[in-house]
Every structure is written in structure tokens, then in C-alpha cells.
Amino acid sequence: MKIFVLILPEIGHINPVTGIIRELVHNRNCEVIFYGRLKQKDLIESTGAKFREYQFYQDGNTNLKPLKEDPHTNAISLFTNFINLSYNEIPKLIDDIETDRPELIIFDQLSIPAKYLLKVMEQNFLNKKSSVPVPPSVQIFTTFPNGVRVFFDKQGYKELMIEPSGLYYNFQKLVLKVKQRMFSYYFGIDCSDPFDICENFYSKLNIVTFIPEIQPFRELFDSSYEFVGNCVPENVPKRTSIDERLKKILDLIEPVNPNYENKKTEMTLVYVSLGTVFNNNIFIFDCVIDTFKGLNKIENNLMAVVAVGSDNLDIYQKRINQGYQVPENVLILAFAPQIELLKRAKLFITHCGMNSSSETIHYGVPVIGIPIKADQPLVAHRICEELKFGVRLDPFEINSNNLQNAISKILNDDSYSKNIREMSKISKNSHGSSKAAELIFNFMNSN
Known part of the structure; x- marks a missing residue:
């Protein structure tokens, strides 16, 4: 059986499906053609899938402004870009489908071009x-299927998801609406609202890559939604080289999370990451480093591994060359092996992207949530304030004092570890990748 995978080519969207694709390739004998950007080729091919490059996708975060320059959650430019690239990407994808004749298309909730494609083909x-009918399709959700349903009413949603206002924003909305209508007319489809196609695109099978206990108001979803659990494989392919300082840290702590048995370790490991899209908010990393500089005088066994991204690492290297001192209990890296660190960490300071949140739940690591944008405020609200897996801090109000208090609170109040450990046991028993692959395989055989 041949499958096309047309998900959004960002790491936070690729990682959650890698386990599913491995299962389909190696245990279900499926031929999978997985579209992505060239820099994702190795990751995609590690699943056993055949890599095929999208022709027109641009790097998704090149134009993102830091939070202090743009505090709003404004998806208009994102959807405008989706429309623009779809003009070119859709004809090429239709040619590929008519040539290869896949029996299934897999896409995710933000694969707007793929959703347009299915409508155009239909x-x-x-x-x-x-003469080629539209192939059956499966939708993958790597975050809450409908953000509004995190709350009983839309007011709570609006309070967290700060939307822009003003004349220019209204003009942007008007331009998007015109672009959408022109696009729909050009391809002969009935689609007037890109936000509607994102939130309410109908699929007979919807795979959600986290456990149902995380989803608020699970009872509101029909039987087409399958909450399978974490789908990132345990044995993620390692980078060809690993920083020697990080290797020493990893070797000091057994790769079985110490939270499970409250094991005493020589080092209390804290992992810090803001993901790959919104890590241009260097002021948060500055605050973390300053906080650990102060904690170094109080706690001599704390160690923070901080994954800042390659651009920020260059900035820190320039600062170091000019006399900036990184405390001994902080290791700054461009990227870090997240799974290996979560297997050993006592605390995760995170932006609360759903991928990272699902992984930290899977490994039983409590969090300090510092949500930036997108779905992150919703996820932080759910896991910190409702499920009590950690403490949420407002990025606009973060300082060394409240961050130090949050760190001490998590490390000294065992209730956070206990809460997330109970959910971790459920996640460990979910077998998300194999369950999702079975659902997809059975769906293919029934269509």
C-alpha cells in the first residue's frame, strides 16, 4: 500500500508522526512517500519513508518577530502564505498523485495546502x-483539535489568545478574505474562510497524538477522533556527534527518570527549551541563565542544559568573546537530544508546545511553562493550571526572582511530580504509534 504524507514541514509537526510512519513502513509493509524540506531529509528517511521535497515551502519562522516586538497571536500572515504557496504547490502535488496513485494521504491540522489539494481534486x-478520484485521507492532530473547546466558552479562549486589533489588522483580514475568494475562484472550490478549513475540515479518521486525559471535554468529540497517545519513538536517531560536556552530564544520571522513584542523584538536571519556532525570544534564556547564576550560590548540585537554537548560540558566543560569563551550572547548546534529557531531568522549563508537553508527560517531568504564542497558552493553561503538572509564568513578567521561586516550588513540592507521574503511567501504556498505525491500516483496508 502506498501512502503520501503531506504534513506541515516543521519539526514540531514531523516529530509527532515519525513513530507512526515507522510502524507503517516496518510492521505494515507500506510504501510511504513523505514530503518535507531538504533539511528534514535525514529525519524523514530515518523512519523508512522515501523523502520527497516540497517545491515551494519557505522556512516557517524566518519572519517571526520576538514576543516583545509582536505580542499578539496573529495567524493572518501564516494563512496568507499558505494561500500564496498553494497556487504553485497544488498543481505539482496533483501531478505526483496522478503519477504515483497513492491509496491514502496523511496530513495534519495545519497542512492547509493539503486540505486545499483534497478539495481541488474532489x-x-x-x-x-x-479521471483520478481523490484518495482517502487521514488527519493528524498534534495539538488540541479545537482550541475553543479547552474552555466552556469563548471568553476564556480570547483572554489567553491575545488577538491584534486596529485599522491595520482589519485591513489584513480584508486582504486575506479577498485572497481566499480569488484562490477559491481560481481552483473552482467553495471555501471562503481559511480559518474554517483549519478548524473544521471533515475527516472520517482523525488521529490525535496525545492521550485523551489531556484533552478537555473529550466527550464533545465524535468517534472519528482517536486519541492514541505519544507517537515520538523512544529510540530517536542520535546526531552524529554529541557535545562532550553534555555526554558527561548524561553519563552521570541513569536514563530512567529519577522522578519515578524519587532517586537521589549527584546532579539535579533541569532542561530548558523554547522549541524551534519561537526560540528567538532570547530575553527568556537570559533570565534563565541569570537565575541559575544566583542559584549556583545556594544549590551546588543544580545543572541546567539550555537549548537556545543556532542563531542564539552565535549571539552568546559573541558575548562570551566580549567577556560574558556563563555560570558553571549552565550548559548552552544550539540543540539538545530532548528525549535523552527528559529521561533524566527533574524539571523542564518549556514554551509548552504540545509536542514537548506530550513528551514531558510521557517521561513524568514536571514543568515551568512559559508560553509564547500559537497553541502554547492553551496547553500551558491545561497542564499547569488545570492538571497541576507545573507552574505557569507570564513571559512578559518573568524575572530571576519569580523564576527562582518557581524552580524551588517544583523541586521542593512533590505534588507536581506525583501528578505528572500518574499521567505518565497512562501515557506509557498507550502505545500511540502502533495504535495509530493499526487504525490507519484498518482504515485503508475498509476504503
Whole structure:
């Protein structure tokens, strides 16, 4: 059986499905053609899938402004870009589908071009412009299927998701609406609202890559939604080289999370990451480093591994060359092996992306949530304030004092570890990748 994977080519969207694709390739004998950007080729091929490059996708975070310059959650530019690239990407993908004839297409909630593609193919077949029917499809959700449902009413949603206002924003919305109508007319489809196609695109099978206990109001979702659990494989392919200082840290702590048995270790490991898209907020990393500089005088066994991204690492290296001192209990890296660190960490300071949050739940590591944008405020609200897996801090109000208090609170109040350990046991028993692959395989055989 041949499958096309047309998910959004960002690491936070690729990682959650890698385990599923491995299962489909190695245990279900499926031929998978996985689209992505060239820099993701090795990761995609490590699943056993065949890599095929998207022709027109741009790097998704090149134009993102830091939070202090743009505090709003504004998806208009994102959806405008999706429309622009779809003009070119859709004809190429249709050619590929008509040539390769896949029996299934897998896409995720933000694969807007893929959703447009399915609508265009359906319309072309109905209008007899093409003899190739639209293949069956499966939608993957790597975050809450509908953010509004995290709350009983939309007011709570609006309070967290700060939307812009003003004349320019209203003009942007108008331009997007016009672009959407022109796009729909060009391809002959009925689609007037790109936000609607994102939130309410109908699929017979929807795979959600976290356990149902994380989803608020699970009862509101119909049987097409399958909450399978964490799908990132345990044995993630390691980078060809690993920083020697990090290797020493990893060797000091057994790769079985110490939270489970409250094991005493020589070192209390704290892992810090803001993901790969919103890590341009260097002021948060500065605050973390200053905080650990102060903690070094109080706690001599604390160690922070801080993954800052390559651009920020260059900035820190320039500062170091000019006399900036990194405390001994802080290791700054561009990237770090997240799974290996979560297997050993006592605390995770995170932006609360759903991928990272699902992984920290899987490994039973309590969090300090510092949400930036997108779905992160919703996820932080859920895991910190409702499920009590950690402490949430406002990025605009973060300082060394409240961060130090939050660190001490997590490390000294065992209730956070106990709460997340109970959820971790459920996650460990979910077998998300194999369950998702079975659902997809059975779905293919029934269509």
C-alpha cells in the first residue's frame, strides 16, 4: 500500500508522526512517500519513508518577530502564505498523485495546502476535469483539535489568545478574505474562510497524538477522533556527534527518570527549551541563565542544559568573546537530544508546545511553562493550571526572582511530580504509534 504524507514541514509537526510512519513502513509493509524540506531529509528517511521535497515551502519562522516586538497571536500572515504557496504547490502535488496513485494521504491540522489539494481534486473529479478520484485521507492532530473547546466558552479562549486589533489588522483580514475568494475562484472550490478549513475540515479518521486525559471535554468529540497517545519513538536517531560536556552530564544520571522513584542523584538536571519556532525570544534564556547564576550560590548540585537554537548560540558566543560569563551550572547548546534529557531531568522549563508537553508527560517531568504564542497558552493553561503538572509564568513578567521561586516550588513540592507521574503511567501504556498505525491500516483496508 502506498501512502503520501503531506504534513506541515516543521519539526514540531514531523516529530509527532515519525513513530507512526515507522510502524507503517516496518510492521505494515507500506510504501510511504513523505514530503518535507531538504533539511528534514535525514529525519524523514530515518523512519523508512522515501523523502520527497516540497517545491515551494519557505522556512516557517524566518519572519517571526520576538514576543516583545509582536505580542499578539496573529495567524493572518501564516494563512496568507499558505494561500500564496498553494497556487504553485497544488498543481505539482496533483501531478505526483496522478503519477504515483497513492491509496491514502496523511496530513495534519495545519497542512492547509493539503486540505486545499483534497478539495481541488474532489471538485476536479466531480466536474470530470480529472479521471483520478481523490484518495482517502487521514488527519493528524498534534495539538488540541479545537482550541475553543479547552474552555466552556469563548471568553476564556480570547483572554489567553491575545488577538491584534486596529485599522491595520482589519485591513489584513480584508486582504486575506479577498485572497481566499480569488484562490477559491481560481481552483473552482467553495471555501471562503481559511480559518474554517483549519478548524473544521471533515475527516472520517482523525488521529490525535496525545492521550485523551489531556484533552478537555473529550466527550464533545465524535468517534472519528482517536486519541492514541505519544507517537515520538523512544529510540530517536542520535546526531552524529554529541557535545562532550553534555555526554558527561548524561553519563552521570541513569536514563530512567529519577522522578519515578524519587532517586537521589549527584546532579539535579533541569532542561530548558523554547522549541524551534519561537526560540528567538532570547530575553527568556537570559533570565534563565541569570537565575541559575544566583542559584549556583545556594544549590551546588543544580545543572541546567539550555537549548537556545543556532542563531542564539552565535549571539552568546559573541558575548562570551566580549567577556560574558556563563555560570558553571549552565550548559548552552544550539540543540539538545530532548528525549535523552527528559529521561533524566527533574524539571523542564518549556514554551509548552504540545509536542514537548506530550513528551514531558510521557517521561513524568514536571514543568515551568512559559508560553509564547500559537497553541502554547492553551496547553500551558491545561497542564499547569488545570492538571497541576507545573507552574505557569507570564513571559512578559518573568524575572530571576519569580523564576527562582518557581524552580524551588517544583523541586521542593512533590505534588507536581506525583501528578505528572500518574499521567505518565497512562501515557506509557498507550502505545500511540502502533495504535495509530493499526487504525490507519484498518482504515485503508475498509476504503
